[in-house]
Amino acid sequence: MSTSREAKAERIRHLLETEGDAVGQNTRGFNTGRYESVADLEDYEGLKDEARAIKEDAIDRLPELIDDLTEAVEANGGTVYLASDAADANRYVREVCESKDADRVVKSKSMTSEELEVNDELQSAGMDVVETDLGEWVLQLADEAPSHIVAPAIHKSREGIAELFRETFDPEDPPETAEELTMFARERLGELIADADVGMTGANFLTADTGTMALVTSEGNARKSALVPDTHVAVAGVEKVIPSVEDLQPFVELIGRSGTGQDITSYVSLLTPPVNSPTVDFGDDTPLADAGSDDREFHLVLVDNGRMTMREDDQLKETLYCIRCSACANSCGNFQSVGGHAFGGETYSGGIATGWEAGIEGEAVAAEFNDLCTGCSRCVDACPVKIDIPWINTVVRDRINRGESGEFDWLVEGLTPDAEPGGVDLQKRFFGNFATLAKLGSATAPLSNRLADLGPVRSLLDRTLGIDERRDLPEFQRETLVDWFRARGGSHVPRHEADREALLYPDTYTNHIDTSRGKAAVRTLEALGVHVTVPSVPASGRAPLSQGMVATAEERAHEVFSALAEPLDEGRDVVVVEPSALAMFHREYEQFLAPASFERLRDNSYEVLEYVFGLLSNGAEVDQLAGPSTDRTSAVADGGASTDRLAYHAHCQQRTLGLAEHTVAVLEAVGYDVRTSETECCGMAGSFGYKSEYYDLSMDVGEPLREQFGDEDGRDRRVVASGTSCLEQLDALLSRDATHPVELLVPDG
Amino acid sequence: MTSGTVATFEESLERLEVGWTHTDAAGLAGTLRTVCDDPTVGTPLPWADVTLPDWVEDDPTADDVRAAATGVTAAGIGIADYGSVVLPSTDDGSEPVSLYPETHVPVLRRSDLVEGMPEAFSWLAENVSGEGGSAIVATGPSATADMGELVKGAHGPKAVHVVVLDDADETEDPR
Numbered sequence: 001m002s003t004s005r006e007a008k009a010e011r012i013r014h015l016l017e018t019e020g021d022a023v024g025q026n027t028r029g030f031n032t033g034r035y036e037s038v039a040d041l042e043d044y045e046g047l048k049d050e051a052r053a054i055k056e057d058a059i060d061r062l063p064e065l066i067d068d069l070t071e072a073v074e075a076n077g078g079t080v081y082l083a084s085d086a087a088d089a090n091r092y093v094r095e096v097c098e099s100k101d102a103d104r105v106v107k108s109k110s111m112t113s114e115e116l117e118v119n120d121e122l123q124s125a126g127m128d129v130v131e132t133d134l135g136e137w138v139l140q141l142a143d144e145a146p147s148h149i150v151a152p153a154i155h156k157s158r159e160g161i162a163e164l165f166r167e168t169f170d171p172e173d174p175p176e177t178a179e180e181l182t183m184f185a186r187e188r189l190g191e192l193i194a195d196a197d198v199g200m201t202g203a204n205f206l207t208a209d210t211g212t213m214a215l216v217t218s219e220g221n222a223r224k225s226a227l228v229p230d231t232h233v234a235v236a237g238v239e240k241v242i243p244s245v246e247d248l249q250p251f252v253e254l255i256g257r258s259g260t261g262q263d264i265t266s267y268v269s270l271l272t273p274p275v276n277s278p279t280v281d282f283g284d285d286t287p288l289a290d291a292g293s294d295d296r297e298f299h300l301v302l303v304d305n306g307r308m309t310m311r312e313d314d315q316l317k318e319t320l321y322c323i324r325c326s327a328c329a330n331s332c333g334n335f336q337s338v339g340g341h342a343f344g345g346e347t348y349s350g351g352i353a354t355g356w357e358a359g360i361e362g363e364a365v366a367a368e369f370n371d372l373c374t375g376c377s378r379c380v381d382a383c384p385v386k387i388d389i390p391w392i393n394t395v396v397r398d399r400i401n402r403g404e405s406g407e408f409d410w411l412v413e414g415l416t417p418d419a420e421p422g423g424v425d426l427q428k429r430f431f432g433n434f435a436t437l438a439k440l441g442s443a444t445a446p447l448s449n450r451l452a453d454l455g456p457v458r459s460l461l462d463r464t465l466g467i468d469e470r471r472d473l474p475e476f477q478r479e480t481l482v483d484w485f486r487a488r489g490g491s492h493v494p495r496h497e498a499d500r501e502a503l504l505y506p507d508t509y510t511n512h513i514d515t516s517r518g519k520a521a522v523r524t525l526e527a528l529g530v531h532v533t534v535p536s537v538p539a540s541g542r543a544p545l546s547q548g549m550v551a552t553a554e555e556r557a558h559e560v561f562s563a564l565a566e567p568l569d570e571g572r573d574v575v576v577v578e579p580s581a582l583a584m585f586h587r588e589y590e591q592f593l594a595p596a597s598f599e600r601l602r603d604n605s606y607e608v609l610e611y612v613f614g615l616l617s618n619g620a621e622v623d624q625l626a627g628p629s630t631d632r633t634s635a636v637a638d639g640g641a642s643t644d645r646l647a648y649h650a651h652c653q654q655r656t657l658g659l660a661e662h663t664v665a666v667l668e669a670v671g672y673d674v675r676t677s678e679t680e681c682c683g684m685a686g687s688f689g690y691k692s693e694y695y696d697l698s699m700d701v702g703e704p705l706r707e708q709f710g711d712e713d714g715r716d717r718r719v720v721a722s723g724t725s726c727l728e729q730l731d732a733l734l735s736r737d738a739t740h741p742v743e744l745l746v747p748d749g
Numbered sequence: 750m751t752s753g754t755v756a757t758f759e760e761s762l763e764r765l766e767v768g769w770t771h772t773d774a775a776g777l778a779g780t781l782r783t784v785c786d787d788p789t790v791g792t793p794l795p796w797a798d799v800t801l802p803d804w805v806e807d808d809p810t811a812d813d814v815r816a817a818a819t820g821v822t823a824a825g826i827g828i829a830d831y832g833s834v835v836l837p838s839t840d841d842g843s844e845p846v847s848l849y850p851e852t853h854v855p856v857l858r859r860s861d862l863v864e865g866m867p868e869a870f871s872w873l874a875e876n877v878s879g880e881g882g883s884a885i886v887a888t889g890p891s892a893t894a895d896m897g898e899l900v901k902g903a904h905g906p907k908a909v910h911v912v913v914l915d916d917a918d919e920t921e922d923p924r
């Protein structure tokens with residue numbers, strides 16, 4: 001392994017050991033909570049659409065809304081300052097605090113203030129700055145950075161916090177339990193808030209019509225920070241402005257559910273500052289009712305800091321719709337394993353952090369962690385404002401690739417007929433051009449396989465390309481699926497006898513490596529009366545896309561569509577074995593093809609088991625398919641694993657498309673007892689798990705899958721998975737052979 | 750107000766582990782006596798013929814509020830689907846009274862219960878934000894999970910008990 005890869009691997013290993021357990025337990029809990037909580041909503045999709053539409057409109061009309069908001073806040077008696085960048089914002093906040101002779105500023109949690117690093121500015125000016133959110137306060141004491149945008153101290157254990165309090169305060173009766181620790185913090189912070197001079201908050205939303213801000217919190221510290229000191233400074237990114245108070249409704253219903261899985265957080269404060277609550281002066285015996293609120297001062301600092309430029313950027317613009325709920329972190333397999341200290345930049349962490357960091361800090365910061373998005377797409381359905389987070393990650397990866405200085409790529413030269421300029425990282429080019437390699441691999445098999453397995457070759461691959469030596473390399477088949485199909489004389493169901501006609505798409509893996517599942521698919525479809533063709537069609541472009549090679553992927557999209565247009569016109573259905581290829585047709589091709597072409601391909605292409613499900617629903621006979629009782633040979637191959645009980649892991653992208661249920665339904669229809677995995681992604685994610693620097697992480701992400709399928713109920717189940725890389729990963733995790741579901745359906749003979 | 754909405758509200762409160770008691774203007778004093786721990790502070794209720802009993806300090810100072818065990822304030826509306834109470838901030842200090850004491854007792858007129866969030870936000874837009882006012886949508890007690898497990902009473906109340914007035918005059922402005 002190269003030294004930079006080794007360093008990265010080492011850092012990830014360290015985080016896996018020190019923070020991985022706490023982060024994993026918490027984020028998985030949030031993620032499960034999200035599923036349960038959104039299931040209670042009558043019209044979840046409708047609410048998401050509404051939220052999305054409000055954000056699209058608001059960002060579209062942003063300059064106008066900022067003017068309206070400013071007018072409203074000023075009419076209420078507050079001040080608005082539009083800060084161009086962090087330095088400008090910090091200077092303004094400092095000057096406000098100085099004008100109040102502030103000794104202490106109390107803050108409630110705000111990511112935007114983290115982005116500004118306003119604490120440093122105020123502390124350098126001699127002020128005491130206290131974070132009042134319990135998690136943020138712990139981090140302030142420990143001098144650590146947040147590891148999660150909503151639950152910042154998620155990586156810290158209760159024991160660690162107890163130890164920290166002991167060391168910092170040396171209390172007589174050290175708090176130990178969560179209850180004691182909370183009360184200890186509440187007490188201390190209560191005193192610090194009581195005589196603070198300025199309260200600082202963020203704002204989750206700002207309404208342009210009335211100058212109202214919404215603060216979504218659970219602890220009550222934001223309420224105190226805005227209430228007790230008579231000067232309130234709120235800092236918020238310009239993207240937080242929405243038109244009206246009524247527009248808050250879908251967000252209030254979605255934000256807690258999407259993030260930590262709470263239907264709603266304890267407090268949603270709707271403040272129209274300066275607030276009319278009387279000022280709270282402890283030690284003063286004027287009744288509150290007589291204290292009045294005339295002393296109150298309010299400053300809203302609206303922060304640009306790159307956002308207006310993002311708004312002009314067609315690809316990064318969507319990032320501004322983000323309401324920072326954290327769903328894209330909690331639903332992410334890699335994030336669940338390492339947390340925001342690896343999967344994050346200067347301020348933001350999780351899936352959408354790439355967009356934020358690229359827009360605010362620059363691409364170099366985003367480059368540090370962008371590779372941790374594998375494009376599994378599990379965050380896509382989770383995002384309450386429907387941001388295509390993987391696409392933003394891909395676009396930024398492409399820009400990073402293009403910005404990089406060229407390397408001498410003699411090893412992959414000739415294997416890389418891509419459309420990328422020089423400078424794309426060697427490892428990325430290698431994986432991005434996998435289809436070409438596969439063609440060569442098949443042509444020279446079995447020599448290519450033997451050669452690739454030789455020790456010196458493996459260590460060369462590891463050193464130069466970062467392909468981990470611990471992974472089994474795919475074995476290329478001399479006879480491709482397309483060749484096999486031609487040699488057998490085409491379809492065994494003549495066209496005139498067929499109920500339907502289908503083109504089986506020979507994706508790179510099915511065509512060159514795992515041809516048996518392609519053959520099984522052909523035979524299964526034929527058993528159900530389908531006339532099948534398997535022509536040579538170019539690769540889908542998934543491989544280059546996942547390396548951020550967007551131009552190459554786009555080229556593939558056009559080639560694939562050209563090859564499929566005529567069969568589609570002839571009324572053939574396109575059936576796809578590899579879910580990551582189907583996901584290209586259904587999701588990413590929207591970026592590349594003319595709208596009508598995209599829709600035609602999307603509407604007529606199917607995952608193979610989805611297609612079987614459709615045939616069965618339309619009258620095909622299920623007893624044409626094999627079931628558990630006829631499944632004798634594989635039981636032997638499996639070393640005696642039960643023949644009628646299955647453990648099924650659906651592919652991540654297949655699940656995002658809502659196509660996992662079909663496989664389960666078909667397997668159950670032929671008589672299997674199916675248990676499905678609860679894991680979002682197996683951790684392999686295409687080429688990701690092959691990369692030396694990510695091998696440990698990839699295995700760690702797969703750990704819950706190993707546990708689930710290795711428990712008492714899972715142990716003797718036969719393992720089934722739909723994706724190529726999932727099959728590889730399950731083999732590695734379980735030392736039980738994993739099978740594609742279609743292979744269980746092939747009738748005898 | 751349909752009885753279905755009341756039932757939904759109660760189910761939501763149950764889920765939140767928040768207690769509730771139904772009473773009427775005449776029974777309010779007695780009900781409060783059973784749910785409040787002394788010292789109790791409050792802010793005057795905005796409805797005709799509904800008053801807080803003498804033993805509730807209804808003109809508290811900041812120190813009274815900090816020393817109190819219970820705070821009683823009026824809720825503008827209740828949101829059945831969520832078990833939330835909407836607490837308009839008033840110039841006599843309902844915000845600190847509902848926030849500092851260990852137990853918060855919101856008093857809600859049964860007729861002010863709405864079904865869900867859309868209704869709640871129409872009300873808020875008209876009666877609070879549109880008037881330049883502030884309100885808290887409060888759902889259950891204050892809570893944190895930052896210290897390793899869920900703890901109630903992070904900065905705000907540890908417990909909430911909703912008192913529902915079944916008969917209060919429906920025509921009065923709740924604020």
Ligand code: SF4
Binds near residue numbers: 384
């Ligand atoms: S991108 Fe979507 S899922 Fe991620 S934090 Fe933002 S709103 Fe939440």
